[in-house]
Amino acid sequence: MTKEYETVIGLEVHVELATKTKIFCACSTAFGSAPNTHTCPVCTGMPGSLPVLNKKVVEYAMAVGVATNCEINQYSKFDRKNYFYPDNPQNYQISQLYLPICHDGGVEIETAAGKKTVGIHEIHMEEDAGKLVHDDWEDVSLVDYNRSGVPLIEIVSEPDMRSADEVIAYLEKLRMIIQYLGASDCKMQEGSMRADVNLSVREKGAEQFGTRTEMKNIGSFKAIARAIEAETARQIDIIESGEKVVQETRRWNDEQGYSYAMRSKEDAQDYRYFPEPDLVPIVISDEWLQQIKDNQPELRDEKLARYESEFGLPEYDAQILTSEKKLADLFEATTKLCEKPKKVSNWLMGETMRLLKEHEMDAADLKFSPANLAKLIEMTEAGTINGSVAKEVFEQIFASDVDPESYVEEHGLKSDNDEDALRATIEQIVKDNPQSVEDYHNGKEKAIGFLVGQTMKATKGKANPGIVNKILKEIL
Amino acid sequence: MANVISDETMEYVGILAKLELSDEEKEAAKKDMESMLDYIDKLNELDTSNVEPMSHVFPVKNVFREDVVENGDGGEETLANAPERRDRAFVVPMTVEG
Numbered sequence: 051m052t053k054e055y056e057t058v059i060g061l062e063v064h065v066e067l068a069t070k071t072k073i074f075c076a077c078s079t080a081f082g083s084a085p086n087t088h089t090c091p092v093c094t095g096m097p098g099s100l101p102v103l104n105k106k107v108v109e110y111a112m113a114v115g116v117a118t119n120c121e122i123n124q125y126s127k128f129d130r131k132n133y134f135y136p137d138n139p140q141n142y143q144i145s146q147l148y149l150p151i152c153h154d155g156g157v158e159i160e161t162a163a164g165k166k167t168v169g170i171h172e173i174h175m176e177e178d179a180g181k182l183v184h185d186d187w188e189d190v191s192l193v194d195y196n197r198s199g200v201p202l203i204e205i206v207s208e209p210d211m212r213s214a215d216e217v218i219a220y221l222e223k224l225r226m227i228i229q230y231l232g233a234s235d236c237k238m239q240e241g242s243m244r245a246d247v248n249l250s251v252r253e254k255g256a257e258q259f260g261t262r263t264e265m266k267n268i269g270s271f272k273a274i275a276r277a278i279e280a281e282t283a284r285q286i287d288i289i290e291s292g293e294k295v296v297q298e299t300r301r302w303n304d305e306q307g308y309s310y311a312m313r314s315k316e317d318a319q320d321y322r323y324f325p326e327p328d329l330v331p332i333v334i335s336d337e338w339l340q341q342i343k344d345n346q347p348e349l350r351d352e353k354l355a356r357y358e359s360e361f362g363l364p365e366y367d368a369q370i371l372t373s374e375k376k377l378a379d380l381f382e383a384t385t386k387l388c389e390k391p392k393k394v395s396n397w398l399m400g401e402t403m404r405l406l407k408e409h410e411m412d413a414a415d416l417k418f419s420p421a422n423l424a425k426l427i428e429m430t431e432a433g434t435i436n437g438s439v440a441k442e443v444f445e446q447i448f449a450s451d452v453d454p455e456s457y458v459e460e461h462g463l464k465s466d467n468d469e470d471a472l473r474a475t476i477e478q479i480v481k482d483n484p485q486s487v488e489d490y491h492n493g494k495e496k497a498i499g500f501l502v503g504q505t506m507k508a509t510k511g512k513a514n515p516g517i518v519n520k521i522l523k524e525i526l
Numbered sequence: 527m528a529n530v531i532s533d534e535t536m537e538y539v540g541i542l543a544k545l546e547l548s549d550e551e552k553e554a555a556k557k558d559m560e561s562m563l564d565y566i567d568k569l570n571e572l573d574t575s576n577v578e579p580m581s582h583v584f585p586v587k588n589v590f591r592e593d594v595v596e597n598g599d600g601g602e603e604t605l606a607n608a609p610e611r612r613d614r615a616f617v618v619p620m621t622v623e624g
Binding site (some may be wrong): 103106182192 | 581588
């Protein structure tokens with residue numbers, strides 16, 4: 051008989067903050083510039099340079115702490131974490147060990163297993179490292195310090211999660227809170243949100259935790275789920291065969307579907323932290339903290355409730371629209387213009403989501419303006435264009451934010467509402483398809499669908515299907 | 527001397543600091559470290575249970591910058607120190623992933 055095991059998971063989540071400048075210098079955080087463009091003596095660790103803390107970083111960190119029910123340390127300071135690696139020109143990372151800015155919070159998550167709270171041990175501020183690109187051909191690595199000194203917060207959870215489902219729910223929750231605060235765009239694919247997974251297994255009902263391993267920098271929700279499954283199975287195998295799990299850092303290879311231990315000698319996890327002498331303590335007054343609390347925007351859960359009560363949307367719609375801040379923003383702005391919340395919701399949940407999936411894009415990448423979607427909805431409602439044309443026009447709005455009015459005008463897509471001309475077309479189609487007419491009279495309701503289809507084809511899709519149906523039934 | 531630094535500790539500290547020391551240097555470093563630890567023991571004789579830990583020698587707090595970009599393209603100046611470069615990047619010996 052096999053024993054039953056329980057997986058115990060805690061996460062360290064790194065989030066790049068949406069500041070304009072780096073954490074300790076006035077270099078830009080802009081993405082995608084030529085290597086080393088945004089560098090200066092501070093973020094490249096030149097001797098004699100002095101870091102000065104970006105106030106916005108402290109405010110974002112406080113806002114995230116407040117939104118995740120943390121206590122704020124009103125006396126906080128930085129420490130040095132020492133390690134050697136070419137991505138880190140100072141040979142130390144400025145981080146917070148002893149007095150992190152936030153501690154002892156938690157967020158509520160919901161999965162098929164029910165609701166639970168995942169505790170947050172602490173949130174601290176630190177700087178990101180540079181980027182290494184490996185050239186296997188020349189056997190060298192290329193170093194770009196544009197990311198060096200970009201502000202991060204690290205959110206350290208308690209070991210409160212028991213399944214991949216719970217981990218994903220927790221990450222989604224954090225992502226939404228942080229996006230709504232505007233503190234980060236939290237794009238996992240681009241690395242602005244990254245998770246390290248601490249995992250151990252134990253026999254169900256055991257009091258003590260098992261020995262844990264850490265898997266670093268896993269790049270997507272799907273990869274995290276796969277890594278958790280594989281690591282759980284690996285640890286159970288070790289325990290079942292009577293051996294002991296070794297505490298170590300492992301790297302997950304998502305393409306190959308396995309993890310391997312990082313060599314411990316070179317990666318000795320002994321960072322010899324000490325207080326950062328170049329930065330002074332941060333003292334947060336009651337007034338400053340209150341100001342942050344007063345300025346917290348409407349978060350997801352509040353928005354969700356409001357969409358149901360204020361706009362009368364079904365819970366399902368409200369869930370999807372609020373799942374991405376960008377979608378919620380588009381929904382609110384478009385609804386303000388055309389005052390048809392359910393129609394707006396349908397476009398966002400239907401066609402928008404379909405096209406996002408088709409183009410493998412994130413909602414955050416949506417570029418179209420609320421005005422153009424509002425116009426499209428008005429035109430469809432007024433019968434200026436029919437449903438299938440509207441979808442075609444929407445693809446253009448989605449791709450390049452075209453003005454639907456001029457697009458429809460230019461491409462001659464207006465609905466054919468001239469009933470006399472339409473009636474003549476339909477009469478011809480009825481004449482040409484006696485078999486369908488006979489089927490219809492013999493009770494085959496479906497036959498009318500074929501005739502409608504033929505009519506739409508003849509009018510190049512511009513006829514109003516409702517009117518076509520009506521005329522057809524009259525003729526038949 | 528009360529404190530003794532073992533060969534293993536010396537070896538480990540060397541790995542952390544990425545230093546390769548000769549046997550003579552190791553012995554000298556051991557002696558230095560032992561006397562430093564003795565000095566710390568001396569300090570520990572003082573009762574500090576009622577003293578707040580000091581994190582900074584100056585009575586200064588809250589020195590901040592506003593979030594405004596002031597630095598332009600610092601690439602050339604940064605790369606002036608590169609022993610080897612390719613276009614705009616530093617070239618270093620291949621670092622093994624992980």
